[in-house]
Amino acid sequence: MxxxxxxxxxxxxxxxxxxxxxxxxxxxxxxxxxxxxxLAAERDLLTATQVLGRSLEISLGKVARDVGVLARLPDAVRALGAEDTPDAQAARDGLAESFAAMMASYPSYARIRLIGGADHGLEQVRVDRLGSGTVRLTGLALQEKGHAPYVFETLRRGPGQVYLSDIGLNREDDAPTVAGQPILRVASPVIDGDGVVLGVAVITLDLQRYFGQLHQDLPASYRVYLANHRGDFLVHPDPAQTFGFEHGRPLLVQQTYPPVAELIEGRRGSVVVTPDSGNGDGEAVAFVRLPFGDVDDGRFLVLGLSQPLDEVLxxxxxxxxxxxxxxxxxxxxxxxxxxxxxxxxxxxxxxxxxxxxxxxxxxxxxxxxxxxxxxxxxxxxxxxxxxxxxxxxxxxxxxxxxxxxxLAHHDSLTGLPNRRMFQIYLEAAITRARRSGKPFALLFVDLDHFKEINDERGHAVGDEVLRAVANRLRAHVRADDTVARLGGDEFTVLEENLEGPEDAALVAAKLHDCFLEPFQIDGKPTMIGASIGVSLYPTHGEEATDLLSNADNAMYHAKLEGRNSFRVYAEGAGE
Known part of the structure; x- marks a missing residue:
């Protein structure tokens, strides 16, 4: 061998x-x-969910600010006067126009109302969305809403406080646009100069339209989930899985995704669920817990964003x-x-x-x-x-x-910093101004009649308008100034290192003048107006929220005074 x-x-x-x-x-x-x-893909999905959650928080904060502005309007106090005088009627007419203008700017606002605290909560001014427009209801069409929680709960609140209802299906049979649809009501009390609560201002938010707009900004394969503090599905890719509690058959997120129970119980703030951790649908889902309503009422929302597992892997x-x-x-x-x-x-x-x-x-x-x-x-x-x-x-x-x-810090359409990044820039500017002692100006720019451009010439032209406005704003500020897009047709400009308070009006006039020449939109010269509100640090506030709110308030009054103008915030003018 x-x-x-x-x-x-x-x-x-x-x-x-x-x-x-x-x-x-x-x-x-x-x-x-x-x-x-x-793990990296799951972290990215969780980051996207957190960004979406922050966007939702900011949007709800914007609705709360809007209803607060309406409740503080002088016309709201006059409209709820003890006597039905010509002055009160004129105030109601003015409010109806303001309500309609706000609803034209925000398509997800389904209804805005002014409800009196007397007469069993009788509606005094009511504007509903009807198709692509709005309609004001008067006379016998106005109803008594004193029994509704969003009325009597809001009447117990103090100045500037906001009430958020639970998210549920609309059961008011006089609302054809959102009948049986998921809604959220945001309300704030109307209080006169003597501290007497006269009534409430209420905005009804159409959540189906709101989340439809939100989903348009996400990749087509992503799916959105939303549940309340009990775990009831409010938004689900399958509509049949939502609002089960309305039909006596609760459908809970923690039953479908067991790890989410830790969010419901408050033991964690976020969780990522994959098939090997309790999800058998062939997708990875990231959930985050978001605050909702008053701090002490125990309410919160659970927001989820899913991605097919084959994309994750x-x-x-x-x-x-x-x-x-x-x-x-x-x-x-x-x-x-x-x-x-x-x-x-x-x-x-x-x-x-x-x-x-x-x-x-x-x-x-x-x-x-x-x-x-x-x-x-x-x-x-x-x-x-x-x-x-x-x-x-x-x-x-x-x-x-x-x-x-x-994408988390910049607007995908214009390339400008988005609301989240602008908040960072604004906080940094405040820190620098505190050290240097030099004031700076915050300008809130809102385009006039932008919705008409979108409706008449299409969204593609509307997008071109937004890009053109962004480019012109950048071209008319200094290299170290900041231009940002907060969303929709709202822009902000941060002008630092001003020599004195009088420079704020000069800055606003400069930006207002840049809108006097037509824009070349879709090959056609197009005039685009803008209403500009100005707040000055530290004269009009030393915190970011105060400066932004006051600039927004000044812009709102510029619109009320005829649009295509600018206004520097004046103490007490928005009260």
């Missing part, structure tokens, strides 16, 4: 070891890389295929090299194995014999190719993460 030589035995041993090392290394590399990619799937191909190639090369020259390849094989292990740990491979024309050269080039692929995949992941971060 012929004896097997040491070279053969060593070759077989090296071949077996090489194949095993390649398989184990490839398997470890795949598991490690796949886990990292998956897309990079991991690509890596698995690449790793499998490389493992097969490495195994074949290991067997061939070991069979030819066992002793000669011992050193180079170890070099290759060490290189693969270094790559699996995320380190750079050492010097590889990539210029050799034999199998060792092929193996070395394969290792280098694997390193390039892994580096490319990680670079792509980092690029996507950077894009998500940019």
């Amino acid at each position: 012929a004896r097997i030589g040491i070279a053969t035995r060593l070759g077989l041993l090296l071949a077996a070891f090489g194949v095993l090392a390649v398989v184990l290394t490839g398997y470890y590399t795949y598991l490690n890389g796949s886990q990292r990619l998956r 897309a990079l991991s799937t690509s890596q698995r295929q690449s790793t499998l191909e490389l493992v097969l190639l490495f195994s074949l090369l290991a067997v061939g090299i070991s069979a030819l020259v066992a002793r000669a390849v011992t050193g180079p094989v170890n070099t290759m194995a060490n290189a693969v292990m270094a790559i699996s740990r995320g380190e750079k491979a050492g010097v590889l014999p990539v210029h050799r024309q034999d199998e060792l050269g092929v193996l070395a080039r394969s290792v280098a190719h694997m390193q390039q692929q892994i580096a490319s995949q990680l670079d792509e992941l980092e690029h996507r993460r950077s894009e998500l971060d940019h």
